[in-house]
Amino acid sequence: MATIEQQRVGSNGAPVWQLLVWLGSLKFTLVALLLLLAVVVRALTLADGFTWWVAPPLGVLALNLLAAILVNPLFRRQLPLLLFHLSLLALIVLVGVGRMIYLKGWAEVSEGAAFDGQLVKYEAGPWHSWALDRVRFVNERFTINYAPGPRRTTTLNRVRLFDEAGGSRVQVIGDDRPLIMRGYRFYTTFNKGYAPVFQWRPDAASSPVTGDVRLPPFPGEALRQHTSWNLPGLAEPVWVQLEFDEAILAEERASVFRPPARHHLILRSGERRFEMKPGDQVRLGEAGLLSYQGLRTWMGYNVAYDWTQPWLVAAVLLAVCSLAWHMWRKYRQRSWLSSADNRG
Amino acid sequence: MEQEQLILWIALVAYVGAGCVAIFAQVMKRRPERSVLALLILGLLLHTLALALRWERLGHGPFVTMYEILSSNIWSLALIYTLASLWIRQIRPAAALVMPVLFLMMGWMMMTNPGGGLLPSTYNTVWLYIHIGFGKIFFGSVLVALGLAGVILSRALAGSTRFARMPDNVSLEELAYRFLMLGLIFDTLMLMAGAIWARDAWGRYWSWAPLESWSLMTWIFLALAIHLRLTLKPRHTVSALLVVGVFALGFLTFFGIPFITQAPHKGMV
Numbered sequence A: 001m002a003t004i005e006q007q008r009v010g011s012n013g014a015p016v017w018q019l020l021v022w023l024g025s026l027k028f029t030l031v032a033l034l035l036l037l038a039v040v041v042r043a044l045t046l047a048d049g050f051t052w053w054v055a056p057p058l059g060v061l062a063l064n065l066l067a068a069i070l071v072n073p074l075f076r077r078q079l080p081l082l083l084f085h086l087s088l089l090a091l092i093v094l095v096g097v098g099r100m101i102y103l104k105g106w107a108e109v110s111e112g113a114a115f116d117g118q119l120v121k122y123e124a125g126p127w128h129s130w131a132l133d134r135v136r137f138v139n140e141r142f143t144i145n146y147a148p149g150p151r152r153t154t155t156l157n158r159v160r161l162f163d164e165a166g167g168s169r170v171q172v173i174g175d176d177r178p179l180i181m182r183g184y185r186f187y188t189t190f191n192k193g194y195a196p197v198f199q200w201r202p203d204a205a206s207s208p209v210t211g212d213v214r215l216p217p218f219p220g221e222a223l224r225q226h227t228s229w230n231l232p233g234l235a236e237p238v239w240v241q242l243e244f245d246e247a248i249l250a251e252e253r254a255s256v257f258r259p260p261a262r263h264h265l266i267l268r269s270g271e272r273r274f275e276m277k278p279g280d281q282v283r284l285g286e287a288g289l290l291s292y293q294g295l296r297t298w299m300g301y302n303v304a305y306d307w308t309q310p311w312l313v314a315a316v317l318l319a320v321c322s323l324a325w326h327m328w329r330k331y332r333q334r335s336w337l338s339s340a341d342n343r344g
Numbered sequence B: 001m002e003q004e005q006l007i008l009w010i011a012l013v014a015y016v017g018a019g020c021v022a023i024f025a026q027v028m029k030r031r032p033e034r035s036v037l038a039l040l041i042l043g044l045l046l047h048t049l050a051l052a053l054r055w056e057r058l059g060h061g062p063f064v065t066m067y068e069i070l071s072s073n074i075w076s077l078a079l080i081y082t083l084a085s086l087w088i089r090q091i092r093p094a095a096a097l098v099m100p101v102l103f104l105m106m107g108w109m110m111m112t113n114p115g116g117g118l119l120p121s122t123y124n125t126v127w128l129y130i131h132i133g134f135g136k137i138f139f140g141s142v143l144v145a146l147g148l149a150g151v152i153l154s155r156a157l158a159g160s161t162r163f164a165r166m167p168d169n170v171s172l173e174e175l176a177y178r179f180l181m182l183g184l185i186f187d188t189l190m191l192m193a194g195a196i197w198a199r200d201a202w203g204r205y206w207s208w209a210p211l212e213s214w215s216l217m218t219w220i221f222l223a224l225a226i227h228l229r230l231t232l233k234p235r236h237t238v239s240a241l242l243v244v245g246v247f248a249l250g251f252l253t254f255f256g257i258p259f260i261t262q263a264p265h266k267g268m269v
Ligand code: HEM
Pocket: A001, A002, A024, A025, A026, A029, A033, A061, A062, A064, A065, A066, A068, A069, A072, A074, A075, A081, A085, A088, A323, A326, A330, B181, B184, B223, B226, B227, B230
């Protein structure tokens, strides 16, 4: 039926109209859906950078749908069907917008420190309106419970959020309980570890600066608890390694992630090697003084931003309701039993 | 636990009984539909009890291990098929084709480990129940469509006298596609609930995990089947094969992919 009507409309129309009729053909829909299916099959073997593959078939589908909505008389006669397909179109558009404005990133914040708006790594759509510098929170402390194995279970991270007016409040977040601020969502992750805190004074005239050095994740890289970094005013990087004997996470019983009770650092600067415990200090370079203040932890956060989701949900709900309405209207009019069966 | 297992066994025996009576009736051209329904309802009641006892014992619903996923889906498929046959009496003989699908799942379930699993922390949400609930209605609707498509196909294969008391192929195809449309609604809702859940739990609503890709493929194929029938008006057997295709994709999504990746959602734990 649809094709007969389309041909009738098509034969009377202007060239633009005829183009629309061609673009909006239902046969085209089959091709577009097949194309989309093929591309999704491709997704099974391609993990990253896949997003752009779906763009062409979705574009074709959107074009087909738009043209059909404009020219296919079936849509004019059946409001619920029109609404359903319009919401599908809205869905495609929203998914596209989402890819333009989204952000996915990773941040690391030491215990007691404030998030400084910096991401360790990220990917973002070209239209992302950067507002991370207005997200203010402090990672106050966290507890991570481990089941025997050791297998990580719950993470409870206490964070203090600061609003524009200068007020603050505390919230406990976790792997699946995000901190949400300015549309950004922060989730704790398995990526966390230790961070020695140092105070550095390059010379007697300068005032000291305090900072922490984040070691590789623990226990993920338990055997590589070392890193190097540059101190202002020193020509060579400083290398540091954390050493301790105790097993933090047990195999046979439940345990909790925490700093070791006793530990020391090995520090190397050029040819010189030091062992440091909290409170120790060493002279580096001409007149620099580096003191070790103690061990903290750091947490790696997943950061996500995409405001399209509530609109996507609205579009889906509209789609579902209009489809139900369409079914109700269509099926109430006619029994599923064919006339032959009805006679029988 | 033993009591729970025993009740489950009796439920399965009742299901098998229902299926066997339905198949036997087809071969012998009898009308045992009431006994089939009675056995199905008995199986369902016992199965519900077994699931409830397990839920009570473990403190979480049947959606963590493969054993639990199979058991709860056998339950929901049997339930939806039973409700559909109570509502539309003409489809009752199709039990002879629907029940063997459940037999397959029962056999598989018996080969899996009935022990409990650890409930991932992300499962602590109402979206889990919404997602799973919609999914069960979706798959149940497609199962009913599959039964009707199966009747069309067996008539094509074994002669048009098969299932002689059921309506003609035109009617069966129409009804099968009405159930597919119902399936489309609930599949869409299931995807939406899953996406909301994923966004709450991980910050993003879609990530092209294998299970997500498979469920999208099922959805697209469902749309394709509905459109193909409307646009090209294929023969009944082709329409019926499309229904089988939708069911097969749904089956792989529900049970194949979790089976391969060992967890219902890869990357979840
Ligand atoms: C990808 C997503 C799509 C889905 C899920 C979808 C789904 C549906 C559904 C459920 C129906 C109702 C069938 C019935 O009443 O039995 C339908 C009908 C229809 N669709 Fe789509 N559709 C999609 C894409 C499209 C596109 C891209 C077009 C553009 C041409 C289109 C055009 C139509 C038309 C014209 C009808 C009415 C056919 C008739 O009643 O004879 N659809 N679609």
